[in-house]
Amino acid sequence: MTAQPSLGAGFARHDHGSCIEDSLATAEAACAQARLQLTPVRRRVLEILLEAHRAMGAYDILERLRDEGLGSQPPVVYRALDFLTANGFAHRIERLNAFIACAGHKAGHAPAFLICRVCNRVAEAEIAPDAGELGRAATRAGFVIERTVREATGLCPACAEGGEA
């Protein structure tokens, strides 16, 4: 879980600098709208996730915060991450016990993730909440879905092409 420079969402290159600013601005607007407080710690954690543009472990983030004097104990980062994930600004990747900034932020969406096991980059894909066989299976079983986890591990285009494994 080392921090490295990165390419983009969907494994495609894009204008990274502006995407950070845009996302932050969107988050700020959304918070103002919903009377949520994007406090310094919360804002900085989101920013760190946006800059990394890949999944980061809570303790990796904490290390950065510590360097910057913004907090030094685990609860600091976990509280910020709780806030960010609860409000859709970031997502938890269960498979990695890690977190990633939300790409796109449409309210109430059900994201799916493609995780490259080599370069560790993560792409986010939008998916209808109860779509697909998971939803059908739930209906069949009389199960009420509240949240879904859809994560695929494998090889991203770049890593699949180069020496894979």
Place this chain on the structure above:
Amino acid sequence: MTAQPSLGAGFARHDHGSCIEDSLATAEAACAQARLQLTPVRRRVLEILLEAHRAMGAYDILERLRDEGLGSQPPVVYRALDFLTANGFAHRIERLNAFIACAGHKAGHAPAFLICRVCNRVAEAEIAPDAGELGRAATRAGFVIERTVREATGLCPACAEGGEA
């Protein structure tokens, strides 16, 4: 993660005693076939999972093993779980950091899970490997899927009916 008596797969009642025996027999046959060793520890861990018939944490299982003198340190249970999951006899539920016996065991299947957040029971549903939007998203992105995680959290029929939350 306390062990409790339970009902069944798919949240439906079924003959539990025989389902344990059947699954164990199937596992034994499969191991014999594939020249895999279903050693005492491995067999017992599978049995524990089958009896619980719900997701169990590794340390819950370890506690049982310890009581029975079958092993007392974490690596014991993790190695057994690695074996069982690698060979399709059990599955890891990422969302819960827990494990569950496989219901059905068809080779090379891609299971999905319905997890009740109240009673903690888990139902397993069979799903085509790259089916659905996750597969389509991967194709679009040029991503090679090796493994998928599909887990839905919510309310099982019984808990949805009674006082939910």
Place this chain on the structure above:
DNA sequence: GATGTAATGTTATATAATCACACTTGGAGT
């Protein structure tokens, strides 16, 4: 019976997450 491989035993440690409680701050009501 020497050798190789798979499995197990055991100690220590790494990694992830939460609890519990004190403190600060900024607004609402008076």
Place this chain on the structure above:
DNA sequence: ACTCCAAGTGTGATTATATAACATTACATC
């Protein structure tokens, strides 16, 4: 201005989950 409350933060300790590293055993094969 004062009190109160709620949200957020600081901090130390603890719990939960998982792996590393290395010694030992068990068994098959030659």
